[in-house]
Amino acid sequence: MEKRDELYSGKAKSVYLTDDAQKLILFFRNDTSAFDGEKVEKLARKGKVNNKFNAFIMEKLEQAGIPTHFEKKLSDEESLVKKLDMFPIECVVRNIAAGSLCKRLGIKEGIDVSPPLFEFFLKNDELHDPMINDYHIQSFGWAGEDDVAQMKTLTLKVNEILKKLFLDAGLLLVDYKLEFGRFNDQVVLGDEFTPDGCRLWDVTTREKLDKDRFRQGLGGVVEAYEEVASRLGVEI
Numbered sequence: 001m002e003k004r005d006e007l008y009s010g011k012a013k014s015v016y017l018t019d020d021a022q023k024l025i026l027f028f029r030n031d032t033s034a035f036d037g038e039k040v041e042k043l044a045r046k047g048k049v050n051n052k053f054n055a056f057i058m059e060k061l062e063q064a065g066i067p068t069h070f071e072k073k074l075s076d077e078e079s080l081v082k083k084l085d086m087f088p089i090e091c092v093v094r095n096i097a098a099g100s101l102c103k104r105l106g107i108k109e110g111i112d113v114s115p116p117l118f119e120f121f122l123k124n125d126e127l128h129d130p131m132i133n134d135y136h137i138q139s140f141g142w143a144g145e146d147d148v149a150q151m152k153t154l155t156l157k158v159n160e161i162l163k164k165l166f167l168d169a170g171l172l173l174v175d176y177k178l179e180f181g182r183f184n185d186q187v188v189l190g191d192e193f194t195p196d197g198c199r200l201w202d203v204t205t206r207e208k209l210d211k212d213r214f215r216q217g218l219g220g221v222v223e224a225y226e227e228v229a230s231r232l233g234v235e236i
């Protein structure tokens with residue numbers, strides 16, 4: 001697999017074209033950002049931990065019947081994926097109240113959200129990723145009716161798979177964000193699943209082991225990601 005030009009440089013990953021028009025290379029950088037790119041830092045080892053963590057989770061999801069873009073890990077920081085036509089949408093599921101949900105609705109952090117909540121957000125940093133619904137998505141052509149249904153079904157199916165996987169490792173899956181795209185008319189899970197895009201708490205102490213450590217200046221960010229990886233049995 002030959003790496004070609006950089007297609008896109010995001011806040012945490014760089015995306016490269018390859019000699020195969022249907023495949024991309026994702027390079028997981030050490031850059032860490034929060035608050036729509038306002039707070040940015042480089043955290044040693046984060047790219048490597050996230051690449052390996054993501055590969056582990058994507059493989060688990062694929063085995064459980066979720067179509068994903070993941071092909072294989074190429075190096076410590078790089079993975080080969082299918083090139084998707086991404087929807088400009090973030091799909092969020094919440095099992096426990098935290099983050100913007102608490103701010104938006106005055107809900108106390110830590111209360112159980114039952115049944116789990118599903119939310120759509122528009123992927124747009126300038127607008128601070130506003131919350132949208134099915135109607136916005138269809139009226140503005142960001143995705144079709146069937147795509148919307150698929151994104152919901154797949155995101156909630158991921159919840160059932162991963163809640164159990166994390167609980168078996170002593171972790172609560174508080175919430176997470178997924179991004180999907182189209183590949184040959186199929187809705188496929190893209191981007192990443194790492195502690196950068198989800199919240200994970202220790203089941204007993206409720207200690208935060210995710211990007212909230214960075215957002216809230218708690219320190220030990222990558223150490224927490226490594227702890228989560230080690231509990232799941234991910235080799236770093």
Ligand code: ADP
Nearest residue numbers: 010011012013015069081082083084086190191
């Ligand atoms: P951001 O764009 O939010 O700053 P990243 O730094 O993670 O995020 O950049 C990765 C970019 O690559 C994102 O815009 C994401 O939507 C896109 N992407 C992820 N997986 C794929 C894929 N399989 N095909 C095409 N684009 C992808």
